[in-house]
Amino acid sequence: MKGESVKQAERECRRIALSHYENFLVASVLLPRRLKQPFYNVYAFCRTADDLADESATPALALNALSQCQTSLDATFAGNPPAGIFTALANTIEQFRLDKQPFDDLLDAFRQDQQKTRYQTTRELLDYCRRSANPVGRIVLKLAAVDADVADLERSDQICTGLQLANFWQDVARDYAIGRIYLPQSELRTLGVSEERFAEMIQQRSTLPELKTLIQAECDRAQTCFDLGAPLCDHVPKWLGRNLRLFVGGGRATLEAIRAIDFDVIRIRPRVSKGTQACLILRSLIGR
Structure with missing residues (x-):
């Protein structure tokens, strides 16, 4: 069951990544096959957080959504990822030993956009x-x-x-x-x-x-x-x-x-x- 949930999460990350900017589509062509899914997983997180910041109806709603995203990210790095894209991201974090700070910095910048x-x-x-x-x-x-x-x-x-x-x-x-x-x-x-x-x-x-x-x-x-x-x-x-x-x-x-x-x-x-x-x-x- 867990394996199936990871596959579903990866499919969602792939969908998010491949439905956006031309530049990413071109870059994905240039990626080694083994790295395509990990890149999709990271990109899906970045894209989702960016959309929460830019597409929420008000800054207050954006901040609330980004706070929830931060909580999900914290849980993911603690080994308890929520369902959805964070399940896929957790695998990538573990496989490549990714640091948490860059992800925190991105969310911090998105929050700043709502206030500054x-x-x-x-x-x-x-x-x-x-x-x-x-x-x-x-x-x-x-x-x-x-x-x-x-x-x-x-x-x-x-x-x-x-x-x-x-x-x-x-x-x-x-x-x-x-x-x-x-x-x-x-x-x-x-x-x-x-x-x-x-x-x-x-x-x-x-x-x-x-x-x-x-x-x-x-x-x-x-x-x-x-x-x-x-x-x-x-x-x-x-x-x-x-x-x-x-x-x-x-x-x-x-x-x-x-x-x-x-x-x-x-x-x-x-x-x-x-x-x-x-x-x-x-x-x-x-x-x-």
């Missing part, structure tokens, strides 16, 4: 990325059995932070629509962009020059993250290096798309063309 919608400094924003993005890279390294030293862990963090930042600067208008501004408030004030002026730009669908200047600087910061993290691709198994190159390439392409519209991210949401996406996927599949 402005970031005063770049340091605050990077600390958020440390918990919202970087844990995923560290979990992946463990699943890949990479004996990462401090330098490689830092490279992984740089890639994950770069991806998070690129996503922020692509979605400035979308994030504002749900009440969030990730651009550091101190930088906005230095450029004379008050909250009221920012709101006017959104209303007029126009990115003023001073805000373009800040977006450009933030894109440069994300680019530096990719530059610092990219050497990790040569320090891991080939299949993982291909995945990392795919995601780093996608992040760089997002930054290029932002530059191509002259950083006018409020008027236009920058997009990576289908041709560029196909090229990135092809290069990953052939190992270049």
